[in-house]
Amino acid sequence: MIAQNDEIRTRIIDIARNIFTHFGFKKTTMEEIAQASRKGKSSIYYYFSSKEEIFKAVVEKEAEELKSELAKRTENIEDPIEKLNVYIKVRMRKLDKLKNFYAALKSDYLSHLEFIEEIRNKYDKEEIKIVADIIQQGINAGKFNVDDAELSAIAIVTAMKGLEVPLFLNKEHRNIETRLTSLINFLFYGIVKR
Amino acid sequence: MIAQNDEIRTRIIDIARNIFTHFGFKKTTMEEIAQASRKGKSSIYYYFSSKEEIFKAVVEKEAEELKSELAKRTENIEDPIEKLNVYIKVRMRKLDKLKNFYAALKSDYLSHLEFIEEIRNKYDKEEIKIVADIIQQGINAGKFNVDDAELSAIAIVTAMKGLEVPLFLNKEHRNIETRLTSLINFLFYGIVKR
DNA sequence: TATTCGACCATAATACGTTTATGGTCTATT
DNA sequence: AATAGACCATAAACGTATTATGGTCGAATA
Incomplete structure:
Protein backbone atom coordinates (compact mmCIF):
# COMPACT_ATOMS: atom_id res chain seq x y z
CA MET A 1 0.00 0.00 0.00
CA ILE A 2 1.37 3.33 -1.12
CA ALA A 3 -0.30 5.16 1.75
CA GLN A 4 1.10 2.76 4.31
CA ASN A 5 4.53 3.15 2.81
CA ASP A 6 4.35 6.88 3.29
CA GLU A 7 3.29 6.34 6.86
CA ILE A 8 6.23 4.08 7.54
CA ARG A 9 8.63 6.39 5.74
CA THR A 10 7.38 9.29 7.82
CA ARG A 11 7.82 7.30 11.00
CA ILE A 12 11.38 6.38 10.07
CA ILE A 13 12.12 9.99 9.23
CA ASP A 14 10.84 11.18 12.59
CA ILE A 15 12.77 8.54 14.49
CA ALA A 16 15.92 9.24 12.54
CA ARG A 17 15.43 12.94 13.13
CA ASN A 18 15.67 12.47 16.88
CA ILE A 19 18.79 10.38 16.59
CA PHE A 20 20.44 12.73 14.09
CA THR A 21 19.60 15.64 16.38
CA HIS A 22 21.31 13.90 19.26
CA PHE A 23 24.36 12.37 17.61
CA GLY A 24 24.66 14.22 14.32
CA PHE A 25 24.65 12.62 10.90
CA LYS A 26 28.13 11.17 11.11
CA LYS A 27 27.80 9.39 14.42
CA THR A 28 24.34 8.01 13.75
CA THR A 29 24.32 4.45 12.38
CA MET A 30 21.74 2.81 10.20
CA GLU A 31 21.61 0.00 12.74
CA GLU A 32 20.49 2.46 15.40
CA ILE A 33 17.81 3.89 13.16
CA ALA A 34 16.63 0.39 12.31
CA GLN A 35 16.42 -0.74 15.92
CA ALA A 36 14.65 2.39 17.03
CA SER A 37 12.20 1.80 14.17
CA ARG A 38 11.82 -1.85 15.27
CA LYS A 39 12.92 -3.09 11.89
CA GLY A 40 15.92 -4.81 10.41
CA LYS A 41 18.45 -2.68 8.63
CA SER A 42 17.46 -4.21 5.29
CA SER A 43 13.93 -3.09 5.85
CA ILE A 44 15.09 0.47 6.18
CA TYR A 45 16.74 0.06 2.78
CA TYR A 46 13.40 -1.03 1.43
CA TYR A 47 12.02 2.44 2.10
CA PHE A 48 15.12 4.58 1.63
CA SER A 49 18.01 4.02 -0.73
CA SER A 50 20.66 5.45 1.58
CA LYS A 51 21.47 7.09 4.90
CA GLU A 52 21.88 10.34 3.01
CA GLU A 53 18.37 10.11 1.63
CA ILE A 54 16.97 9.82 5.15
CA PHE A 55 19.00 12.76 6.33
CA MET B 1 73.69 44.83 23.28
CA ILE B 2 70.08 45.24 24.28
CA ALA B 3 69.35 47.33 21.19
CA GLN B 4 70.86 44.75 18.89
CA ASN B 5 68.79 42.07 20.59
CA ASP B 6 65.64 44.02 19.83
CA GLU B 7 66.73 44.39 16.25
CA ILE B 8 67.33 40.67 15.90
CA ARG B 9 64.09 39.85 17.67
CA THR B 10 62.24 42.16 15.33
CA ARG B 11 63.87 40.56 12.34
CA ILE B 12 62.93 37.09 13.52
CA ILE B 13 59.36 38.26 14.13
CA ASP B 14 59.09 39.68 10.63
CA ILE B 15 60.53 36.56 9.02
CA ALA B 16 58.31 34.33 11.10
CA ARG B 17 55.35 36.48 10.20
CA ASN B 18 55.78 35.75 6.51
CA ILE B 19 56.07 32.02 7.11
CA PHE B 20 53.14 31.92 9.54
CA THR B 21 51.08 33.85 6.99
CA HIS B 22 51.88 31.29 4.34
CA PHE B 23 51.67 28.03 6.25
CA GLY B 24 49.79 28.94 9.43
CA PHE B 25 51.05 28.45 12.97
CA LYS B 26 50.66 24.70 13.05
CA LYS B 27 52.49 23.85 9.85
CA THR B 28 55.34 26.27 10.42
CA THR B 29 58.39 24.69 12.05
CA MET B 30 61.00 26.33 14.18
CA GLU B 31 63.62 24.88 11.85
CA GLU B 32 62.10 26.82 8.97
CA ILE B 33 62.06 30.02 10.95
CA ALA B 34 65.67 29.44 11.97
CA GLN B 35 66.86 28.78 8.45
CA ALA B 36 65.04 31.76 7.02
CA SER B 37 66.66 33.84 9.78
CA ARG B 38 70.05 32.35 8.89
CA LYS B 39 70.50 31.05 12.42
CA GLY B 40 70.54 27.74 14.18
CA LYS B 41 67.37 26.70 15.91
CA SER B 42 69.02 27.09 19.31
CA SER B 43 69.83 30.67 18.48
CA ILE B 44 66.15 31.35 17.98
CA TYR B 45 65.62 30.03 21.48
CA TYR B 46 68.15 32.50 22.72
CA TYR B 47 65.76 35.30 21.75
CA PHE B 48 62.38 33.66 22.25
CA SER B 49 61.39 31.09 24.80
CA SER B 50 58.93 29.28 22.54
CA LYS B 51 57.23 29.08 19.18
CA GLU B 52 54.12 30.43 20.83
CA GLU B 53 55.97 33.51 22.02
CA ILE B 54 57.02 34.28 18.46
CA PHE B 55 53.52 33.83 17.17
C1' DT C 1 80.36 37.38 28.46
C1' DA C 2 77.20 37.08 24.78
C1' DT C 3 76.05 34.38 21.10
C1' DT C 4 76.00 30.32 18.46
C1' DC C 5 76.24 25.47 17.50
C1' DG C 6 75.28 20.62 17.46
C1' DA C 7 73.95 16.61 19.81
C1' DC C 8 70.34 15.04 22.22
C1' DC C 9 65.64 14.31 24.49
C1' DA C 10 60.59 13.66 25.20
C1' DT C 11 56.79 13.30 23.00
C1' DA C 12 53.62 14.72 19.49
C1' DA C 13 52.61 13.62 15.00
C1' DT C 14 52.67 10.60 11.30
C1' DA C 15 52.84 6.26 8.94
C1' DC C 16 51.53 1.71 8.54
C1' DG C 17 49.42 -2.75 9.04
C1' DT C 18 45.59 -5.06 11.29
C1' DT C 19 41.06 -5.30 13.02
C1' DT C 20 36.44 -3.77 13.50
C1' DA C 21 32.40 -1.21 12.19
C1' DT C 22 29.29 0.41 8.92
C1' DG C 23 26.64 1.49 4.72
C1' DG C 24 24.88 -1.13 1.58
C1' DT C 25 23.63 -5.64 -1.32
C1' DC C 26 21.45 -9.84 -2.26
C1' DT C 27 18.93 -14.01 -1.79
C1' DA C 28 15.69 -16.55 0.69
C1' DT C 29 11.65 -16.40 3.49
C1' DT C 30 7.17 -14.94 5.07
C1' DA D 1 5.29 -6.68 -0.87
C1' DA D 2 7.88 -6.68 3.10
C1' DT D 3 11.33 -8.66 6.02
C1' DA D 4 15.43 -11.15 7.69
C1' DG D 5 20.02 -12.58 7.83
C1' DA D 6 24.29 -13.54 5.69
C1' DC D 7 27.60 -11.27 3.29
C1' DC D 8 30.68 -7.64 1.00
C1' DA D 9 33.74 -3.57 0.25
C1' DT D 10 35.76 -0.26 2.42
C1' DA D 11 35.85 3.38 5.79
C1' DA D 12 37.05 4.00 10.36
C1' DA D 13 39.32 2.72 14.44
C1' DC D 14 43.14 0.75 16.72
C1' DG D 15 47.75 -0.55 18.04
C1' DT D 16 52.53 -0.28 17.04
C1' DA D 17 56.59 1.56 14.95
C1' DT D 18 58.85 5.38 13.04
C1' DT D 19 59.75 10.11 12.21
C1' DA D 20 59.42 14.97 13.09
C1' DT D 21 59.42 18.71 16.03
C1' DG D 22 59.65 21.89 19.98
C1' DG D 23 62.74 22.42 23.15
C1' DT D 24 67.22 21.62 26.28
C1' DC D 25 71.95 21.67 27.45
C1' DG D 26 76.79 21.80 27.41
C1' DA D 27 80.53 23.04 24.56
C1' DA D 28 82.50 26.07 21.27
C1' DT D 29 83.16 30.49 19.27
C1' DA D 30 83.49 35.46 18.74
Whole structure:
Protein backbone atom coordinates (compact mmCIF):
# COMPACT_ATOMS: atom_id res chain seq x y z
CA MET A 1 0.00 0.00 0.00
CA ILE A 2 1.37 3.33 -1.12
CA ALA A 3 -0.30 5.16 1.75
CA GLN A 4 1.10 2.76 4.31
CA ASN A 5 4.53 3.15 2.81
CA ASP A 6 4.35 6.88 3.29
CA GLU A 7 3.29 6.34 6.86
CA ILE A 8 6.23 4.08 7.54
CA ARG A 9 8.63 6.39 5.74
CA THR A 10 7.38 9.29 7.82
CA ARG A 11 7.82 7.30 11.00
CA ILE A 12 11.38 6.38 10.07
CA ILE A 13 12.12 9.99 9.23
CA ASP A 14 10.84 11.18 12.59
CA ILE A 15 12.77 8.54 14.49
CA ALA A 16 15.92 9.24 12.54
CA ARG A 17 15.43 12.94 13.13
CA ASN A 18 15.67 12.47 16.88
CA ILE A 19 18.79 10.38 16.59
CA PHE A 20 20.44 12.73 14.09
CA THR A 21 19.60 15.64 16.38
CA HIS A 22 21.31 13.90 19.26
CA PHE A 23 24.36 12.37 17.61
CA GLY A 24 24.66 14.22 14.32
CA PHE A 25 24.65 12.62 10.90
CA LYS A 26 28.13 11.17 11.11
CA LYS A 27 27.80 9.39 14.42
CA THR A 28 24.34 8.01 13.75
CA THR A 29 24.32 4.45 12.38
CA MET A 30 21.74 2.81 10.20
CA GLU A 31 21.61 0.00 12.74
CA GLU A 32 20.49 2.46 15.40
CA ILE A 33 17.81 3.89 13.16
CA ALA A 34 16.63 0.39 12.31
CA GLN A 35 16.42 -0.74 15.92
CA ALA A 36 14.65 2.39 17.03
CA SER A 37 12.20 1.80 14.17
CA ARG A 38 11.82 -1.85 15.27
CA LYS A 39 12.92 -3.09 11.89
CA GLY A 40 15.92 -4.81 10.41
CA LYS A 41 18.45 -2.68 8.63
CA SER A 42 17.46 -4.21 5.29
CA SER A 43 13.93 -3.09 5.85
CA ILE A 44 15.09 0.47 6.18
CA TYR A 45 16.74 0.06 2.78
CA TYR A 46 13.40 -1.03 1.43
CA TYR A 47 12.02 2.44 2.10
CA PHE A 48 15.12 4.58 1.63
CA SER A 49 18.01 4.02 -0.73
CA SER A 50 20.66 5.45 1.58
CA LYS A 51 21.47 7.09 4.90
CA GLU A 52 21.88 10.34 3.01
CA GLU A 53 18.37 10.11 1.63
CA ILE A 54 16.97 9.82 5.15
CA PHE A 55 19.00 12.76 6.33
CA LYS A 56 17.88 14.81 3.35
CA ALA A 57 14.28 14.05 4.20
CA VAL A 58 14.90 15.14 7.78
CA VAL A 59 16.55 18.37 6.69
CA GLU A 60 13.78 19.15 4.23
CA LYS A 61 11.20 18.50 6.89
CA GLU A 62 12.87 20.90 9.27
CA ALA A 63 13.23 23.49 6.51
CA GLU A 64 9.53 23.17 5.83
CA GLU A 65 8.76 23.59 9.52
CA LEU A 66 10.71 26.82 9.61
CA LYS A 67 9.04 28.05 6.48
CA SER A 68 5.52 27.34 7.65
CA GLU A 69 6.14 28.71 11.13
CA LEU A 70 7.39 31.94 9.63
CA ALA A 71 4.44 32.08 7.24
CA LYS A 72 1.98 31.42 10.06
CA ARG A 73 3.46 34.06 12.31
CA THR A 74 3.63 36.76 9.64
CA GLU A 75 0.64 36.13 7.39
CA ASN A 76 -1.86 38.27 9.30
CA ILE A 77 0.49 41.18 9.84
CA GLU A 78 -0.19 44.10 7.56
CA ASP A 79 2.44 46.50 8.77
CA PRO A 80 5.73 45.67 7.00
CA ILE A 81 7.71 47.06 9.91
CA GLU A 82 6.02 44.72 12.33
CA LYS A 83 6.19 41.90 9.84
CA LEU A 84 9.92 42.17 9.41
CA ASN A 85 10.34 42.46 13.16
CA VAL A 86 8.46 39.24 13.74
CA TYR A 87 10.22 37.54 10.86
CA ILE A 88 13.65 38.22 12.30
CA LYS A 89 12.76 37.17 15.82
CA VAL A 90 10.95 34.00 14.85
CA ARG A 91 13.66 33.06 12.37
CA MET A 92 16.42 33.34 14.91
CA ARG A 93 14.62 31.48 17.64
CA LYS A 94 13.27 28.73 15.44
CA LEU A 95 16.48 28.07 13.55
CA ASP A 96 18.23 27.34 16.82
CA LYS A 97 15.77 24.52 17.44
CA LEU A 98 16.19 22.87 14.05
CA LYS A 99 19.56 21.30 14.64
CA ASN A 100 19.68 19.15 11.55
CA PHE A 101 18.68 21.92 9.21
CA TYR A 102 21.15 24.31 10.80
CA ALA A 103 23.89 21.70 10.57
CA ALA A 104 23.04 21.23 6.91
CA LEU A 105 23.48 24.95 6.37
CA LYS A 106 26.65 25.40 8.36
CA SER A 107 28.60 22.24 9.14
CA ASP A 108 31.80 21.59 7.22
CA TYR A 109 31.44 17.89 8.01
CA LEU A 110 28.38 17.67 5.82
CA SER A 111 29.73 19.44 2.76
CA HIS A 112 30.52 16.13 1.07
CA LEU A 113 26.87 15.13 0.93
CA GLU A 114 25.39 15.55 -2.48
CA PHE A 115 22.35 17.60 -1.61
CA ILE A 116 24.03 20.02 0.74
CA GLU A 117 25.14 22.70 -1.68
CA GLU A 118 21.78 22.64 -3.36
CA ILE A 119 19.92 23.11 -0.11
CA ARG A 120 22.28 25.86 1.02
CA ASN A 121 21.79 27.79 -2.20
CA LYS A 122 18.06 27.17 -2.13
CA TYR A 123 17.59 28.35 1.41
CA ASP A 124 19.74 31.43 0.86
CA LYS A 125 17.77 32.45 -2.18
CA GLU A 126 14.43 31.81 -0.52
CA GLU A 127 15.33 33.74 2.56
CA ILE A 128 16.56 36.74 0.62
CA LYS A 129 13.42 36.62 -1.45
CA ILE A 130 11.13 36.54 1.58
CA VAL A 131 12.90 39.45 3.20
CA ALA A 132 12.99 41.33 -0.09
CA ASP A 133 9.24 40.82 -0.48
CA ILE A 134 8.57 42.28 2.94
CA ILE A 135 10.83 45.19 2.11
CA GLN A 136 9.07 45.71 -1.19
CA GLN A 137 5.78 45.81 0.70
CA GLY A 138 7.24 48.49 2.88
CA ILE A 139 8.41 50.44 -0.15
CA ASN A 140 5.01 50.17 -1.79
CA ALA A 141 3.32 51.26 1.42
CA GLY A 142 5.61 54.24 1.58
CA LYS A 143 7.09 53.08 4.86
CA PHE A 144 10.55 52.01 3.79
CA ASN A 145 13.11 54.26 2.28
CA VAL A 146 15.19 51.83 0.27
CA ASP A 147 16.59 51.92 -3.25
CA ASP A 148 16.96 48.25 -3.89
CA ALA A 149 14.85 45.72 -2.01
CA GLU A 150 17.11 42.82 -2.80
CA LEU A 151 20.35 44.48 -1.78
CA SER A 152 18.68 45.52 1.41
CA ALA A 153 17.51 41.99 2.03
CA ILE A 154 21.04 40.71 1.56
CA ALA A 155 22.34 43.17 4.13
CA ILE A 156 19.69 42.19 6.65
CA VAL A 157 20.35 38.50 6.16
CA THR A 158 24.07 39.11 6.55
CA ALA A 159 23.54 40.87 9.84
CA MET A 160 21.32 38.07 11.10
CA LYS A 161 23.94 35.50 10.21
CA GLY A 162 26.46 37.43 12.26
CA LEU A 163 24.23 36.90 15.26
CA GLU A 164 23.73 33.17 14.84
CA VAL A 165 26.94 32.01 16.47
CA PRO A 166 26.67 34.12 19.63
CA LEU A 167 22.95 33.43 19.82
CA PHE A 168 23.03 29.69 19.36
CA LEU A 169 26.16 28.98 21.42
CA ASN A 170 25.79 31.40 24.25
CA LYS A 171 22.73 30.46 26.18
CA GLU A 172 22.69 33.54 28.34
CA HIS A 173 19.53 34.63 26.64
CA ARG A 174 19.09 37.90 28.34
CA ASN A 175 22.18 39.44 26.82
CA ILE A 176 21.64 37.96 23.39
CA GLU A 177 18.00 38.96 23.28
CA THR A 178 19.21 42.46 23.96
CA ARG A 179 21.56 42.13 21.04
CA LEU A 180 18.78 40.91 18.82
CA THR A 181 16.50 43.74 19.79
CA SER A 182 19.32 46.22 19.34
CA LEU A 183 20.15 44.89 15.89
CA ILE A 184 16.51 45.09 14.82
CA ASN A 185 16.32 48.69 15.94
CA PHE A 186 19.34 49.42 13.84
CA LEU A 187 18.02 47.79 10.76
CA PHE A 188 14.83 49.75 11.14
CA TYR A 189 15.87 53.17 12.28
CA GLY A 190 19.62 53.41 11.78
CA ILE A 191 21.78 55.51 14.03
CA VAL A 192 21.66 58.82 12.22
CA LYS A 193 19.27 61.27 13.81
CA ARG A 194 16.00 61.71 11.98
CA MET B 1 73.69 44.83 23.28
CA ILE B 2 70.08 45.24 24.28
CA ALA B 3 69.35 47.33 21.19
CA GLN B 4 70.86 44.75 18.89
CA ASN B 5 68.79 42.07 20.59
CA ASP B 6 65.64 44.02 19.83
CA GLU B 7 66.73 44.39 16.25
CA ILE B 8 67.33 40.67 15.90
CA ARG B 9 64.09 39.85 17.67
CA THR B 10 62.24 42.16 15.33
CA ARG B 11 63.87 40.56 12.34
CA ILE B 12 62.93 37.09 13.52
CA ILE B 13 59.36 38.26 14.13
CA ASP B 14 59.09 39.68 10.63
CA ILE B 15 60.53 36.56 9.02
CA ALA B 16 58.31 34.33 11.10
CA ARG B 17 55.35 36.48 10.20
CA ASN B 18 55.78 35.75 6.51
CA ILE B 19 56.07 32.02 7.11
CA PHE B 20 53.14 31.92 9.54
CA THR B 21 51.08 33.85 6.99
CA HIS B 22 51.88 31.29 4.34
CA PHE B 23 51.67 28.03 6.25
CA GLY B 24 49.79 28.94 9.43
CA PHE B 25 51.05 28.45 12.97
CA LYS B 26 50.66 24.70 13.05
CA LYS B 27 52.49 23.85 9.85
CA THR B 28 55.34 26.27 10.42
CA THR B 29 58.39 24.69 12.05
CA MET B 30 61.00 26.33 14.18
CA GLU B 31 63.62 24.88 11.85
CA GLU B 32 62.10 26.82 8.97
CA ILE B 33 62.06 30.02 10.95
CA ALA B 34 65.67 29.44 11.97
CA GLN B 35 66.86 28.78 8.45
CA ALA B 36 65.04 31.76 7.02
CA SER B 37 66.66 33.84 9.78
CA ARG B 38 70.05 32.35 8.89
CA LYS B 39 70.50 31.05 12.42
CA GLY B 40 70.54 27.74 14.18
CA LYS B 41 67.37 26.70 15.91
CA SER B 42 69.02 27.09 19.31
CA SER B 43 69.83 30.67 18.48
CA ILE B 44 66.15 31.35 17.98
CA TYR B 45 65.62 30.03 21.48
CA TYR B 46 68.15 32.50 22.72
CA TYR B 47 65.76 35.30 21.75
CA PHE B 48 62.38 33.66 22.25
CA SER B 49 61.39 31.09 24.80
CA SER B 50 58.93 29.28 22.54
CA LYS B 51 57.23 29.08 19.18
CA GLU B 52 54.12 30.43 20.83
CA GLU B 53 55.97 33.51 22.02
CA ILE B 54 57.02 34.28 18.46
CA PHE B 55 53.52 33.83 17.17
CA LYS B 56 52.14 36.03 19.93
CA ALA B 57 54.58 38.76 18.95
CA VAL B 58 53.46 38.43 15.32
CA VAL B 59 49.78 38.62 16.26
CA GLU B 60 50.34 41.62 18.52
CA LYS B 61 52.26 43.34 15.76
CA GLU B 62 49.44 42.85 13.30
CA ALA B 63 46.89 43.99 15.86
CA GLU B 64 48.92 47.13 16.37
CA GLU B 65 49.08 47.69 12.61
CA LEU B 66 45.31 47.52 12.38
CA LYS B 67 44.89 49.84 15.30
CA SER B 68 47.29 52.48 14.03
CA GLU B 69 45.92 52.31 10.49
CA LEU B 70 42.43 52.88 11.81
CA ALA B 71 43.61 55.71 14.01
CA LYS B 72 45.49 57.32 11.13
CA ARG B 73 42.57 57.12 8.76
CA THR B 74 40.00 58.48 11.21
CA GLU B 75 41.88 60.97 13.35
CA ASN B 76 41.30 64.00 11.14
CA ILE B 77 37.65 63.29 10.51
CA GLU B 78 35.34 65.48 12.52
CA ASP B 79 32.01 64.24 11.25
CA PRO B 80 31.08 61.12 13.26
CA ILE B 81 29.04 59.77 10.34
CA GLU B 82 32.00 59.93 8.03
CA LYS B 83 34.31 58.67 10.76
CA LEU B 84 32.24 55.56 11.35
CA ASN B 85 31.94 55.02 7.62
CA VAL B 86 35.71 55.09 7.19
CA TYR B 87 36.22 52.96 10.29
CA ILE B 88 34.04 50.16 8.97
CA LYS B 89 35.55 50.15 5.51
CA VAL B 90 39.14 50.31 6.62
CA ARG B 91 38.56 47.70 9.31
CA MET B 92 37.11 45.18 6.89
CA ARG B 93 39.72 45.66 4.23
CA LYS B 94 42.69 45.74 6.57
CA LEU B 95 41.62 42.77 8.68
CA ASP B 96 41.56 40.61 5.58
CA LYS B 97 45.23 41.34 5.03
CA LEU B 98 46.33 40.48 8.57
CA LYS B 99 46.09 36.75 8.27
CA ASN B 100 47.80 35.87 11.53
CA PHE B 101 45.75 38.27 13.58
CA TYR B 102 42.54 37.11 11.97
CA ALA B 103 43.48 33.48 12.54
CA ALA B 104 44.16 34.31 16.18
CA LEU B 105 40.65 35.72 16.45
CA LYS B 106 38.82 33.01 14.60
CA SER B 107 40.68 29.75 14.16
CA ASP B 108 39.65 26.80 16.31
CA TYR B 109 43.08 25.29 15.79
CA LEU B 110 44.65 28.05 17.83
CA SER B 111 42.34 27.97 20.81
CA HIS B 112 44.76 25.84 22.79
CA LEU B 113 47.41 28.55 22.79
CA GLU B 114 47.61 30.33 26.09
CA PHE B 115 47.34 33.91 24.92
CA ILE B 116 44.50 33.40 22.46
CA GLU B 117 41.52 33.88 24.72
CA GLU B 118 43.09 36.95 26.22
CA ILE B 119 43.72 38.52 22.85
CA ARG B 120 40.24 37.69 21.64
CA ASN B 121 38.62 39.29 24.66
CA LYS B 122 40.96 42.25 24.44
CA TYR B 123 40.32 42.92 20.78
CA ASP B 124 36.56 42.55 21.19
CA LYS B 125 36.46 45.00 24.05
CA GLU B 126 38.70 47.49 22.28
CA GLU B 127 36.70 47.35 19.10
CA ILE B 128 33.39 47.87 20.85
CA LYS B 129 34.91 50.74 22.77
CA ILE B 130 36.22 52.45 19.64
CA VAL B 131 32.89 52.17 17.89
CA ALA B 132 31.04 53.25 21.01
CA ASP B 133 33.28 56.31 21.25
CA ILE B 134 32.47 57.31 17.70
CA ILE B 135 28.80 56.78 18.40
CA GLN B 136 29.03 58.84 21.55
CA GLN B 137 30.61 61.61 19.51
CA GLY B 138 27.64 61.43 17.17
CA ILE B 139 25.24 61.59 20.11
CA ASN B 140 27.05 64.57 21.58
CA ALA B 141 27.04 66.31 18.21
CA GLY B 142 23.32 65.70 17.95
CA LYS B 143 23.78 63.60 14.84
CA PHE B 144 23.05 60.14 16.16
CA ASN B 145 19.75 59.09 17.63
CA VAL B 146 20.81 56.30 19.95
CA ASP B 147 19.90 55.40 23.50
CA ASP B 148 22.92 53.38 24.45
CA ALA B 149 26.22 53.86 22.66
CA GLU B 150 27.65 50.56 23.81
CA LEU B 151 24.69 48.43 22.82
CA SER B 152 24.72 50.13 19.47
CA ALA B 153 28.41 49.44 19.07
CA ILE B 154 27.81 45.77 19.84
CA ALA B 155 25.15 45.58 17.14
CA ILE B 156 27.40 47.23 14.58
CA VAL B 157 30.29 44.94 15.40
CA THR B 158 27.99 41.93 15.15
CA ALA B 159 26.84 42.96 11.70
CA MET B 160 30.43 43.47 10.57
CA LYS B 161 31.39 40.05 11.79
CA GLY B 162 28.58 38.58 9.72
CA LEU B 163 30.24 40.02 6.68
CA GLU B 164 33.73 38.71 7.36
CA VAL B 165 33.29 35.21 5.99
CA PRO B 166 31.72 36.20 2.66
CA LEU B 167 34.11 39.11 2.34
CA PHE B 168 37.32 37.30 3.12
CA LEU B 169 36.55 34.07 1.27
CA ASN B 170 34.77 35.30 -1.78
CA LYS B 171 37.17 37.38 -3.79
CA GLU B 172 34.57 38.73 -6.16
CA HIS B 173 35.06 42.15 -4.70
CA ARG B 174 32.49 43.97 -6.68
CA ASN B 175 29.59 42.12 -5.17
CA ILE B 176 30.95 42.15 -1.67
CA GLU B 177 31.82 45.82 -1.78
CA THR B 178 28.21 46.37 -2.71
CA ARG B 179 27.23 44.39 0.34
CA LEU B 180 29.53 46.40 2.53
CA THR B 181 28.17 49.69 1.22
CA SER B 182 24.63 48.41 1.60
CA LEU B 183 25.25 47.35 5.18
CA ILE B 184 26.77 50.69 6.05
CA ASN B 185 23.74 52.48 4.63
CA PHE B 186 21.56 50.37 6.82
CA LEU B 187 23.49 51.02 9.95
CA PHE B 188 23.31 54.71 9.24
CA TYR B 189 19.89 55.34 7.92
CA GLY B 190 17.86 52.21 8.56
CA ILE B 191 15.08 51.11 6.27
CA VAL B 192 12.14 52.91 7.80
CA LYS B 193 11.22 56.05 5.92
CA ARG B 194 12.31 59.28 7.53
C1' DT C 1 80.36 37.38 28.46
C1' DA C 2 77.20 37.08 24.78
C1' DT C 3 76.05 34.38 21.10
C1' DT C 4 76.00 30.32 18.46
C1' DC C 5 76.24 25.47 17.50
C1' DG C 6 75.28 20.62 17.46
C1' DA C 7 73.95 16.61 19.81
C1' DC C 8 70.34 15.04 22.22
C1' DC C 9 65.64 14.31 24.49
C1' DA C 10 60.59 13.66 25.20
C1' DT C 11 56.79 13.30 23.00
C1' DA C 12 53.62 14.72 19.49
C1' DA C 13 52.61 13.62 15.00
C1' DT C 14 52.67 10.60 11.30
C1' DA C 15 52.84 6.26 8.94
C1' DC C 16 51.53 1.71 8.54
C1' DG C 17 49.42 -2.75 9.04
C1' DT C 18 45.59 -5.06 11.29
C1' DT C 19 41.06 -5.30 13.02
C1' DT C 20 36.44 -3.77 13.50
C1' DA C 21 32.40 -1.21 12.19
C1' DT C 22 29.29 0.41 8.92
C1' DG C 23 26.64 1.49 4.72
C1' DG C 24 24.88 -1.13 1.58
C1' DT C 25 23.63 -5.64 -1.32
C1' DC C 26 21.45 -9.84 -2.26
C1' DT C 27 18.93 -14.01 -1.79
C1' DA C 28 15.69 -16.55 0.69
C1' DT C 29 11.65 -16.40 3.49
C1' DT C 30 7.17 -14.94 5.07
C1' DA D 1 5.29 -6.68 -0.87
C1' DA D 2 7.88 -6.68 3.10
C1' DT D 3 11.33 -8.66 6.02
C1' DA D 4 15.43 -11.15 7.69
C1' DG D 5 20.02 -12.58 7.83
C1' DA D 6 24.29 -13.54 5.69
C1' DC D 7 27.60 -11.27 3.29
C1' DC D 8 30.68 -7.64 1.00
C1' DA D 9 33.74 -3.57 0.25
C1' DT D 10 35.76 -0.26 2.42
C1' DA D 11 35.85 3.38 5.79
C1' DA D 12 37.05 4.00 10.36
C1' DA D 13 39.32 2.72 14.44
C1' DC D 14 43.14 0.75 16.72
C1' DG D 15 47.75 -0.55 18.04
C1' DT D 16 52.53 -0.28 17.04
C1' DA D 17 56.59 1.56 14.95
C1' DT D 18 58.85 5.38 13.04
C1' DT D 19 59.75 10.11 12.21
C1' DA D 20 59.42 14.97 13.09
C1' DT D 21 59.42 18.71 16.03
C1' DG D 22 59.65 21.89 19.98
C1' DG D 23 62.74 22.42 23.15
C1' DT D 24 67.22 21.62 26.28
C1' DC D 25 71.95 21.67 27.45
C1' DG D 26 76.79 21.80 27.41
C1' DA D 27 80.53 23.04 24.56
C1' DA D 28 82.50 26.07 21.27
C1' DT D 29 83.16 30.49 19.27
C1' DA D 30 83.49 35.46 18.74
